[in-house]
Amino acid sequence: MDKADPNTHGREDPADLAHVYELFATARAARPALPVHLAAAILDDAAAQQPDGTVAALAPRNTREGFGRWRHLLNAVGGWPAFGGFAMASAAGLWLGLSPPSFIPDPVVLAGLDADSQRMPFDGYEMAMVLSEDMQ
Amino acid sequence: MTAADASDELSDDALLRLYANGDRRAAAELTTRLAPRVYGVAMRVMNSHAEAEDVTQEAMLRLWKMAPDWQPGAAKVSTWLYRVAMNLCIDRKRRARGGHVDLDAVPEPPDQGQSAAERMQETARQDALQGALMRLPERQRQAVVLRHLEELSNPEIAAIMEITVEAVESLTARGKRALAAALAGRRAELGYSDG
Numbered sequence: 546m547d548k549a550d551p552n553t554h555g556r557e558d559p560a561d562l563a564h565v566y567e568l569f570a571t572a573r574a575a576r577p578a579l580p581v582h583l584a585a586a587i588l589d590d591a592a593a594q595q596p597d598g599t600v601a602a603l604a605p606r607n608t609r610e611g612f613g614r615w616r617h618l619l620n621a622v623g624g625w626p627a628f629g630g631f632a633m634a635s636a637a638g639l640w641l642g643l644s645p646p647s648f649i650p651d652p653v654v655l656a657g658l659d660a661d662s663q664r665m666p667f668d669g670y671e672m673a674m675v676l677s678e679d680m681q
Numbered sequence: 682m683t684a685a686d687a688s689d690e691l692s693d694d695a696l697l698r699l700y701a702n703g704d705r706r707a708a709a710e711l712t713t714r715l716a717p718r719v720y721g722v723a724m725r726v727m728n729s730h731a732e733a734e735d736v737t738q739e740a741m742l743r744l745w746k747m748a749p750d751w752q753p754g755a756a757k758v759s760t761w762l763y764r765v766a767m768n769l770c771i772d773r774k775r776r777a778r779g780g781h782v783d784l785d786a787v788p789e790p791p792d793q794g795q796s797a798a799e800r801m802q803e804t805a806r807q808d809a810l811q812g813a814l815m816r817l818p819e820r821q822r823q824a825v826v827l828r829h830l831e832e833l834s835n836p837e838i839a840a841i842m843e844i845t846v847e848a849v850e851s852l853t854a855r856g857k858r859a860l861a862a863a864l865a866g867r868r869a870e871l872g873y874s875d876g
Binding site: 562564565566567568569571572573575576577578579580583584586587588590591592594595596597 | 700701702703705708709711712716717720721724725730733734737738741742745746748749803806807809810829830832857858860861864865867868871873
């Protein structure tokens with residue numbers, strides 16, 4: 546049985562209301578069950594009204610779209626594993642170009658070119674002169 | 682931990698956000714949590730299965746529509762839903778009866794005589810309470826149902842009914858006194874011993 550309601554500041558005699566509290570307890574113990582067809586109708590409504598998942602996104606919509614374009618590009622090259630391999634190959638190429646190991650032949654020599662800067666067809670000064678003549 | 686356990690631990694706010702983000706299981710969990718409570722209150726207030734079903738479905742529909750715009754922490758989802766349901770009940774009563782409660786339409790509690798069957802006695806008790814509830818003014822009935830059948834706190838009822846806590850106290854106190862008067866003398870009939 547319920548206790549007397551403390552929110553009523555003792556204005557009621559609990560003995561007079563005992564019967565009512567007993568009936569409240571009986572009613573609480575036998576709450577009406579949700580009809581199955583009503584639950585199905587509610588879930589149908591929920592499915593019909595459900596947003597597509599972007600409306601209530603935590604991030605601003607345009608930011609997510611921008612990120613989506615990068616994701617499409619990443620997927621096109623094979624995803625994160627392919628991107629990782631690409632990055633590693635780029636780093637190795639850069640290292641070989643800047644500081645090639647001694648056992649690797651110089652690609653300039655292999656191409657039949659002389660590495661002497663004095664004999665290059667256009668060094669900085671001559672290139673400037675050629676370009677200034679072309680402008681005239 | 683199973684997915685069901687995880688959803689049990691989520692707040693109504695979180696489930697509503699999941700629903701808005703396309704999670705269908707969130708709708709099922711919210712329906713399981715909230716719809717029976719709304720239906721129970723609507724049944725007590727409307728005294729009609731059909732009306733209670735309509736109110737419950739409409740209130741839940743408004744919840745789904747509101748989900749994308751819900752501000753977590755601004756209010757309890759259940760409080761918001763109860764308020765919608767109570768307002769729907771009031772609207773339906775007004776439309777049906779031109780703003781007046783028709784006491785003649787309230788079914789009389791069945792005269793069960795001295796039935797020995799426990800089930801029949803319980804039904805008689807529920808019918809007696811429901812009949813007495815239906816004789817209360819609309820707002821008193823809502824306050825009593827929310828306080829004593831749904832066991833909500835007075836501040837929450839105040840938020841649902843958009844009145845002060847003091848007004849809730851007054852409504853429930855007067856409602857209980859009226860119920861006691863309406864049910865006076867029926868203790869023995871309903872199988873309760875005196876004392």
